[in-house]
Amino acid sequence: MLSQPNTPAPQTAAAxxxxxxxxxxxxxxxxxxxxxxFRALVTRHAEFVRRLxxxxxxxxxxxxxxxxxxxxxxxxxxxxxxxxxxxxxxxxRIAMNKAIDxxxxxxxTPQPAEVIxxxxxxxxxxxxxxxxxxxxxxxxxxxVIAGAMEALPETQRTALRLFxxxxxxxxxxxxxxxxxxxxxxxxxxxxxxxxKTRLQKQKTLRPHGSPGVSPPARRPRS
Amino acid sequence: MxxxxxxxxxxxxxxxxxxxxxxxxxxxxxxxxxxxxAQDLFARAVAETARDPAADISALxxxxxxxxxxxx
Numbered sequence: 001m002l003s004q005p006n007t008p009a010p011q012t013a014a015a016x017x018x019x020x021x022x023x024x025x026x027x028x029x030x031x032x033x034x035x036x037x038f039r040a041l042v043t044r045h046a047e048f049v050r051r052l053x054x055x056x057x058x059x060x061x062x063x064x065x066x067x068x069x070x071x072x073x074x075x076x077x078x079x080x081x082x083x084x085x086x087x088x089x090x091x092x093r094i095a096m097n098k099a100i101d102x103x104x105x106x107x108x109t110p111q112p113a114e115v116i117x118x119x120x121x122x123x124x125x126x127x128x129x130x131x132x133x134x135x136x137x138x139x140x141x142x143x144v145i146a147g148a149m150e151a152l153p154e155t156q157r158t159a160l161r162l163f164x165x166x167x168x169x170x171x172x173x174x175x176x177x178x179x180x181x182x183x184x185x186x187x188x189x190x191x192x193x194x195x196k197t198r199l200q201k202q203k204t205l206r207p208h209g210s211p212g213v214s215p216p217a218r219r220p221r222s
Numbered sequence: 223m224x225x226x227x228x229x230x231x232x233x234x235x236x237x238x239x240x241x242x243x244x245x246x247x248x249x250x251x252x253x254x255x256x257x258x259x260a261q262d263l264f265a266r267a268v269a270e271t272a273r274d275p276a277a278d279i280s281a282l283x284x285x286x287x288x289x290x291x292x293x294x
Contacts, residue, residue: 035287035291038287038290039283039287042283042286042287043279043283046279046282046283046286047277047279048268048269050277050279050282051268052264052265052268055237055238055239055264055268056239056251058238058239058240064282067282067286068282068285068286068289071286071290072286072289072290072293075290076290076293089262092261092262092265093258093261096254096261096264096265097255100251100254100255103239103251104251104255107248
């Protein structure tokens with residue numbers, strides 16, 4: 001629990017005393033719950049961590065989110081820090097890993113138009129129908145699949161996109177989504193099942209809708 | 223990408239990944255994800271680049287301390 005000392009020293013004297021402490025001494029004080037020590041550390045390093053993050057994520061707001069997550073994570077995991085380790089090395093690695101996760105999540109999440117195009121590539125293009133009819137029905141089917149995907153819960157949709165359209169392995173998806181591998185497997189299973197049920201329902205409701213839509217097949221790795 | 227190639231590109235292009243070819247940036251991030259030495263090199267490169275005028279981070283500091291207080 002963060003706490004203020006019971007008898008705070010005058011502001012300037014306290015600030016001067018904190019400023020004279022090393023990062024490691026300040027973090028030792030943080031481990032004892034000293035809020036002013038934590039604030040001093042954040043004030044001392046937030047700007048650099050923000051610069052570190054922005055070079056990776058390229059977005060001011062996301063960079064601030066990384067700074068916030070990194071410091072809060074350092075606070076929550078303060079018992080994991082070893083006093084013989086340099087505090088900034090430890091902090092920067094936490095921040096870099098947060099920034100890397102965001103970079104990957106952004107790169108791994110296709111834009112809607114790109115998803116539709118990939119659905120067409122991955123599944124619909126396999127349906128062979130003649131001429132313009134084929135094109136029309138492929139377009140119709142891609143709309144159906146895209147609609148069914150968009151109706152999925154966010155986590156299922158993300159897991160399916162990463163698995164089928166970004167070719168990530170379960171372990172990689174777990175890292176991107178900050179979830180366990182078991183959770184990812186469960187999301188994929190439920191997402192596939194929901195998608196399959198919805199597509200079958202669409203097919204039943206549209207007896208002339210022919211392109212035989214089904215959940216996307218995973219693209220072979222090149 | 224190995225550490226040597228990463229170091230070479232970092233020296234040539236700087237730490238702003240927006241200046242890197244997209245494929246190389248992806249490979250650099252993949253390397254940094256599993257190689258702490260690459261992260262350290264990156265942090266050093268950021269420290270060595272000219273900095274913009276420091277932003278006002280007081281509101282951010284307040285948010286961080288508040289979140290730590292709440293979540294503890």
